[in-house]
Amino acid sequence: SQTIHQWPATLVQPVGSPLSLECTVEGTSNPNLYWYRQAAGRGLQLLFYSVGIGQISSEVPQNLSASRPQDRQFILSSKKLLLSDSGFYLCAFHRGLGNTIYFGEGSWLTVV
Amino acid sequence: AQTVTQSQPEMSVQEAETVTLSCTYDTSENNYYLFWYKQPPSRQMILVIRQEAYKQQNATENRFSVNFQKAAKSFSLKISDSQLGDTAMYFCAFMSSWGSQGNLIFGKGTKLSVKP
Numbered sequence: 001s002q003t004i005h006q007w008p009a010t011l012v013q014p015v016g017s018p019l020s021l022e023c024t025v026e027g028t029s030n031p032n033l034y035w036y037r038q039a040a041g042r043g044l045q046l047l048f049y050s051v052g053i054g055q056i057s058s059e060v061p062q063n064l065s066a067s068r069p070q071d072r073q074f075i076l077s078s079k080k081l082l083l084s085d086s087g088f089y090l091c092a093f094h095r096g097l098g099n100t101i102y103f104g105e106g107s108w109l110t111v112v
Numbered sequence: 113a114q115t116v117t118q119s120q121p122e123m124s125v126q127e128a129e130t131v132t133l134s135c136t137y138d139t140s141e142n143n144y145y146l147f148w149y150k151q152p153p154s155r156q157m158i159l160v161i162r163q164e165a166y167k168q169q170n171a172t173e174n175r176f177s178v179n180f181q182k183a184a185k186s187f188s189l190k191i192s193d194s195q196l197g198d199t200a201m202y203f204c205a206f207m208s209s210w211g212s213q214g215n216l217i218f219g220k221g222t223k224l225s226v227k228p
Contacts, residue, residue, distance in 0.1 A: 032216075034216060036218075043118075043203065043220030043221045044203065044218040046216070046218075092157075092216075094207075100159055100162070101147065101159070101205070101207075103157035105155075106156070
């Protein structure tokens with residue numbers, strides 16, 4: 001079966017520190033991968049998506065970056081966090097047009 | 113660019129009654145896919161229902177059904193016999209068929225409260 005995991009589940013980081021959130025997919029190959037951010041009580045903002053290894057598309061210019069070093073691994077990073085980076089981050093994937101979209105458990109990031 | 117609009121930020125319904133959440137979208141494509149996702153307080157995203165644009169028949173899943181009006185670009189979700197466990201944020205999503213595997217766009221969500 002297809003599964004997705006992301007970690008860490010919660011993270012408290014000081015302003016200016018680096019960030020690394022990791023997402024791993026199991027049970028499929030060559031998925032489309034996504035990173036979303038959800039501010040409190042708000043909708044989902046698409047940050048990055050990837051259709052293949054090393055292929056990253058950015059939807060919102062900011063101090064975050066994404067990488068896909070392996071087919072089923074998607075990493076969200078920052079060199080220096082800002083207070084505005086706080087939020088709930090979701091990784092997601094789907095395989096093929098119209099197929100079910102699977103979401104990770106989410107990661108709470110608080111920048112202090 | 114495709115957009116998804118959910119015009120109702122919040123809604124409430126009495127337990128056992130029926131509620132309809134609205135969603136409109138904008139696209140120039142003819143073939144695409146539409147989804148409703150539920151996000152309870154646990155924050156886990158759960159698929160509620162999906163619709164393929166080339167199918168005229170409205171999708172149904174137990175108490176959940178959609179009213180898909182392709183010409184009007186409308187995709188509303190009806191929840192019958194509402195239960196307390198239906199309390200959640202509901203997101204409408206559009207998946208494009210452009211490109212090799214498509215792209216995914218969400219609306220801003222509707223917060224549904226089911227009252228006892």
